[in-house]
């Protein structure tokens with residue numbers, strides 16, 4: 339039986355300012371959900387977002403209030419072992435709130451997998467890989483700093499895929515910034531861009547032509563999410579792949595994009611999708627439609643990152659790797675044993691449930707009061 343649901347906000351400074359076209363982050367607010375069951379098992383989930391309401395339509399505070407006030411009371415007393423029944427009830431009675439639903443579903447699945455003594459990946463059909471390639475995002479806002487940072491990551495053998503955040507400056511300046519980094523890093527590394535919807539379709543045509551000519555490997559959400567036909571036009575026009583991110587809020591968007599050849603690659607995010615199960619459906623739709631997959635992040639901490647890793651380990655193909663580096667952007671470690679990043683890969687935890695243990699003392703110290 340589900341006994342209690344607690345939503346915890348944790349403000350953690352980032353290792354450097356992280357500049358996106360929609361926000362500059364110097365702190366990340368982790369939104370953690372803890373579900374306790376009367377058989378003594380507990381599960382953890384995460385509903386972290388980026389930049390308050392700058393990125394998505396749920397803020398850390400709104401997630402907490404909505405879970406505490408409207409979602410938790412529906413769940414108390416339900417059978418914790420029947421995750422599908424709990425989620426069916428929430429999906430029927432609660433509109434929207436994809437991040438909150440993701441955190442709840444993750445916590446229930448974590449608890450159930452612990453109960454069954456299996457890694458969460460095995461509850462999702464089973465893993466096909468034990469480690470995932472991890473991109474790093476260069477977003478200091480300064481070309482030379484970004485190059486130095488990338489070189490450090492290559493030396494550490496931590497990342498060899500780099501995603502550049504652009505869209506804040508004029509298109510020509512952004513293109514010059516990206517191509518300078520690509521030139522400095524050479525052909526052995528993959529350089530990609532994420533415009534976070536900042537360009538008009540015309541700006542995108544010009545910008546992407548130059549980026550494609552300069553050897554950039556992937557263009558993420560260049561134009562407004564609502565302009566799905568525009569993204570389809572760009573995908574048809576250019577050889578460099580177009581990836582849908584903000585345009586992809588779960589299985590129905592995936593179906594629409596797949597039906598209209600709206601993207602070459604999907605950035606699958608568990609919170610944007612509304613949970614691990616709908617995110618798995620997004621993956622299945624992509625696979626059936628011949629669309630490639632990339633494992634995305636909302637810059638979650640270890641809980642959301644581990645949950646995402648379990649899901650992405652089950653995808654039959656993951657052609658563009660992942661960007662599950664969220665915990666590495668934070669100045670504080672919240673796990674007893676950190677996630678393992680080595681040889682350009684994140685190791686998918688293989689202990690029961692999410693396979694991680696929260697450092698309770700650290701959490702007590704850092705949580706918002």
Ligand SMILES: O=C(O)C[C@H]1C=CC(=O)O1
Nearest residue numbers: 475532583635636637661
């Ligand atoms: O993909 C996004 O738009 C959000 C996020 C992922 C990596 C990063 O630096 O920001």
Ligand SMILES: [Mn+2]
Nearest residue numbers: 532558559583
């Ligand atoms: Mn993105």
